[in-house]
Amino acid sequence: MTFNEAFERFSEQYLPAGAPAALMHQLRTLASLHSLPRRHMTTLDVARDHLVFIVSGPTKLVALDAGGNDQIIAFQFGGDCLTLPRKGLHTFRLVAIRAASLLVFEAEALRALEQRAPVLNAILARCSLAALQRTRANLVAMGRRSATERVASFLLSMREIEQVAQGDGRTLTLEMTRKEIADSLGLTVETVSRQFSKLRELGLIATPSRTQVRLSDPARLAAQAGAFAPAA
Amino acid sequence: MTFNEAFERFSEQYLPAGAPAALMHQLRTLASLHSLPRRHMTTLDVARDHLVFIVSGPTKLVALDAGGNDQIIAFQFGGDCLTLPRKGLHTFRLVAIRAASLLVFEAEALRALEQRAPVLNAILARCSLAALQRTRANLVAMGRRSATERVASFLLSMREIEQVAQGDGRTLTLEMTRKEIADSLGLTVETVSRQFSKLRELGLIATPSRTQVRLSDPARLAAQAGAFAPAA
DNA sequence: CGTGGCTTTGACGTCTTTCAAATATCGTGG
DNA sequence: CCACGATATTTGAAAGACGTCAAAGCCACG
Incomplete structure (x- = not known):
């Protein structure tokens, strides 16, 4: 550059x-x-x-x-x-x-x-x-919202960012670590990780690699994100 | 007007x-x-x-x-x-x-x-x-901070506002209700109220009326507000 | 192939929320 | 000026969520 x-x-x-x-x-x-x-x-x-x-x-x-x-x-x-x-x-x-x-x-x-x-x-x-x-x-x-709501709406908001979302808008390449996600949401690494696991078990996301997240079911993810969520 | x-x-x-x-x-x-x-x-x-x-x-x-x-x-x-x-x-x-x-x-x-x-x-x-x-x-x-830290630093930050702080800068007239404070800090009314009670018991503040707060000991209040606090 | 950093998982403690009820305060009308 | 009703605040008890501590697993890199 x-x-x-x-x-x-x-x-x-x-x-x-x-x-x-x-x-x-x-x-x-x-x-x-x-x-x-x-x-x-x-x-x-x-x-x-x-x-x-x-x-x-x-x-x-x-x-x-x-x-x-x-x-x-x-x-x-x-x-x-x-x-x-x-x-x-x-x-x-x-x-x-x-x-x-x-x-x-x-x-x-x-x-x-x-x-x-x-x-x-x-x-x-x-x-x-x-x-x-x-x-x-x-x-x-970051308002009075549960950890699940925060993580789900974080993922949905990342989708809006061109440099994070891949072609279909369902596969995200999060360059940041869990700690960085946690720091931005006012949570701990462990809590964020548990939320990822939970969303994975629910089949709403998949995490093919450490930094990649695939939003398998954006609509249901939006439901988890609660009332203030970005649209699915 | x-x-x-x-x-x-x-x-x-x-x-x-x-x-x-x-x-x-x-x-x-x-x-x-x-x-x-x-x-x-x-x-x-x-x-x-x-x-x-x-x-x-x-x-x-x-x-x-x-x-x-x-x-x-x-x-x-x-x-x-x-x-x-x-x-x-x-x-x-x-x-x-x-x-x-x-x-x-x-x-x-x-x-x-x-x-x-x-x-x-x-x-x-x-x-x-x-x-x-x-x-x-x-x-x-609103980052990962305890209820006490949030309330204490909220009070200290209100002191900076001309229309809230009285002459000596120690007596605040908060026009807002506990619910409004709670909504702005991501807490519930009850938690905010409990924090007020706690700070009162510690002798750091006094609440002569519903909306007035006297910062009896700004220095110790700042200590309660934690690392991100406004200076006392 | 081993090492270091990141992530995940588990167990447990603490803090906050929730639900419920009592108490205090303010504004209003008598 | 006082009493009353509405609203705000405080307090209590119990449940739940999140944080902390600890350990194991995974991955990338040398």
């Missing part, structure tokens, strides 16, 4: 077709490409806000705990964009689930550009809004 | 000082003032996105369940702004905890204006980002 390729993807996705060359050039100056190996977390200055474009690779946004326990806020995949806030009440970090490429902008520098290039605000607004939708959805998934 | 007062507050808070009169006028045309009585929810067209400015009154953003159970996404107070998304995976509604005034814009109409008034994007970006921070914080509060 070269810088040029990365920037190309970013501009395709977020910049309007007729963006002035001067702006493109400015943005190019402000961007930096980071290769994040599997399991590694960003080492950005926690005193500053950043805008991060996920060029490729599955990543997780986590809130860091004093102990080694992460709380996963959201998963992001190639093409997603998010703001990584400076250290506030919590410290947030972006972690690569598998090797990932990130295009990073300092928010401060972008704000300085906003005056001359108002289109930047549109980008920021779009990113924040999308991140907000993802986060709200996760919050709903 | 008149429309003019409401719009005045909105523009003070979100429009830059030198906003052109033409834009102000346009926005004025697009805004509508809603008075939401206590317990009532918005009856906006669920097929459209809206931008809502909370002029006054505590409100909650809820995801609606098939049963009567709400999942509370976030609380908002006067001066906050949020996007109320159209019906997607979930249906979101804004509910007044006490009588509230809202200034509502249709997102569609705002988008049409964006071309000519790029400052609108800055407003939207600001609103979304603030809402995102609130929601992420809530998500952290």
Whole structure:
């Protein structure tokens, strides 16, 4: 992954077709490409806000705990964009689930550009809004709901993500471990594993490999996911 | 609360000082003032996105369940702004905890204006980002954490809100019921009540009335709130 | 072929929910 | 101003769900 390729993807996705060359050039100056190996977390200055474009690779946004326990806020995949806030009440970090490429902008520098290039605000607004939708959805998934409901609706929600679902939309390649699923659902590894076993015994899913899940019966899986579930 | 007062507050808070009169006028045309009585929810067209400015009154953003159970996404107070998304995976509604005034814009109409008034994007970006921070914080509060930790950190987080904390920042006027607290923390009313009792017995809080809470010992309360807690 | 990490399974303890009932508080009308 | 009814809160007891601890199994990789 070269810088040029990365920037190309970013501009395709977020910049309007007729963006002035001067702006493109400015943005190019402000961007930096980071290769994040599997399991590694960003080492950005926690005193500053950043805008991060996920060029490729599955990543997780986590809130860091004093102990080694992460709380996963959201998963992001190639093409997603998010703001990584400076250290506030919590410290947030972006972690690569598998090797990932990130295009990073300092928010401060972008704000300085906003005056001359108002289109930047549109980008920021779009990113924040999308991140907000993802986060709200996760919050709903963590409300007072049973472990079964959480796992079932987690699986159904993964189906909506292009980079996870295979052709027929029934076979998922979850790049994340059980622990990561557990951290995102507010459960323990063991509980998640037991739920997988239960859904397997019910014939609702199959797990051909460690990371693959086949949704054998999405309709009945949706029934297990309860009232707040994504549609089957 | 008149429309003019409401719009005045909105523009003070979100429009830059030198906003052109033409834009102000346009926005004025697009805004509508809603008075939401206590317990009532918005009856906006669920097929459209809206931008809502909370002029006054505590409100909650809820995801609606098939049963009567709400999942509370976030609380908002006067001066906050949020996007109320159209019906997607979930249906979101804004509910007044006490009588509230809202200034509502249709997102569609705002988008049409964006071309000519790029400052609108800055407003939207600001609103979304603030809402995102609130929601992420809530998500952290709901991770794998005990009931005590949730309630303690809920109380500490309420202290940060101007309209909830009294002069010394130790006496809170929670406008919400125990059920609303429970819904926002993913717990039951009874569990929340038991946590209040426990914290009372430990001498960390006092509850002079149904809605008032005095944080007698914020430092020890923070200790109860655990590793992810807001500082005391 | 062995090793290390991830996943699964089991047994048990604890915490939260559930169901039920008593008590406190607030708003209203007398 | 007080009494009453409606609603919110608190408390108790029991059941169930999830977490913890421990061990075994599985898979990928060297």
